[in-house]
Amino acid sequence: MSGSARLALEAWESLFRAQVVISRRFAEDGERAGCSPREYDVLYTLSKAPHGLRMTEIHQQMMLTQSGVSRLVARLQEQGLIERRPDPDDARAQRIALTAAGREMQREVGRLHARQVIRAMAGALEPGQLRALRDLCTDLVAANDAERPPSGKESGKEKEEKD
Template sequence: MSPSRTRVANEAWEALFRAQSTVMRELTAADVWEGVSPSEYDVLYTLSKAPDGLRITELTRDMLLTQGGVSRLVARLEATGLLERVADPADGRASRIRLTEAGASAQRRVGLRHGTHVAQLMTSTFSVEQLEQLRTLCETLTESTRT
């Protein structure tokens, strides 16, 4: 007798959640962060892909933090000179957040070390074909939940 779809779905979710938690502990513990937390790096990385900056609501969209949590991170990074607020040309009442030159430099330095560590961890576990399957499965799951 085959297991029910509900049971398999829940077992798959638990396996995915445990894998993500385990990998995040490993990556967070690595000596690659150069004085920024993984959450702060997430902000720097997200902004590195947006040269014109992002509104706080846009920045919050793909992060696992509340808007208030992201606002505190942004304020902390702004105070250290890694981010700046600039006027939003589309809405004079709003501002956009973008990397400063120091922020872009920090993102590149930390990103290089972090990316190397991620690659070592993932390629020691999976073949290229398995990594491609994993990427496709995760992208499919992410897209299916965006409505």
Template sequence: MESTTRLANVAWEALFRAQATLAREFERDGEWGDLLGREYGVLYALSVAPDGLRIIDLCDDVLLTQAGVSRLVGRLERRGLVERSDDPHDGRASRIRLSAEGVEVQRRVGRAHARHVAKAMTRALSPEQLRMLRDLSLALTAEAEAVSPPSRTQSERNPT
């Protein structure tokens, strides 16, 4: 009989490899236009944050260092896809928002990416399995955040 420790590690490795394999496919075969996948990740994170996000909040979303996100945001800003404004809650910080062009680019690239994700996920999983995967992933994320919460507040992650 397989121990729980061994099973947990094998399950983690399978999950990690599945995510990495699909991420490589999306990066390689995606319809990103002149964006890099990580640049799209920033645009997507901002698309669900109408009040914008601070750099530190973007780090939580796109899983990059603060320096990496700062450079990436700088490139997107020079291209006119994002803009900065003062943070009304923190005079030392600024908030990053999508520009009008950034909204258009995110929507266009996002539609193509969503089709690619759906194709990749449904070639191996049924709708029932997709729901189960979603629920299991959300449970893992919620428990991990309960142990070590990200820097953003719940209201900033899920604006109403």
């Protein structure tokens, strides 16, 4: 294994471990205002989409199965935090959007979450390190999103490897 390959694996392991350790710390602080981290993830995702999102768009932004997202959305709808609206671009589809109660819950939990993140990140890293981490992660996302084919389609490279 080349030095750069080994370094890539070590960097991935470090990044993954940091995320796990920090997530566990958040979990130890308990559910945020009666909202699980996954429920908050849906609320946060929807807070960035004033006109709502289709289920497929929510699914693409979360690390859950389609059925897992469907169950979360159903639970949040039962709680009155989100609602289904007709999709103006497709009469067959629906958009999922925050209700007023959902926006308030997202803000309340968001404030608690922000304090947790600041304590975990700023307590461990200096401002220059935080900027470098932000920039590196942004570059990783951009590079890998650019290489990812549209949902359900293979890239040219994947097709070549099969042939």
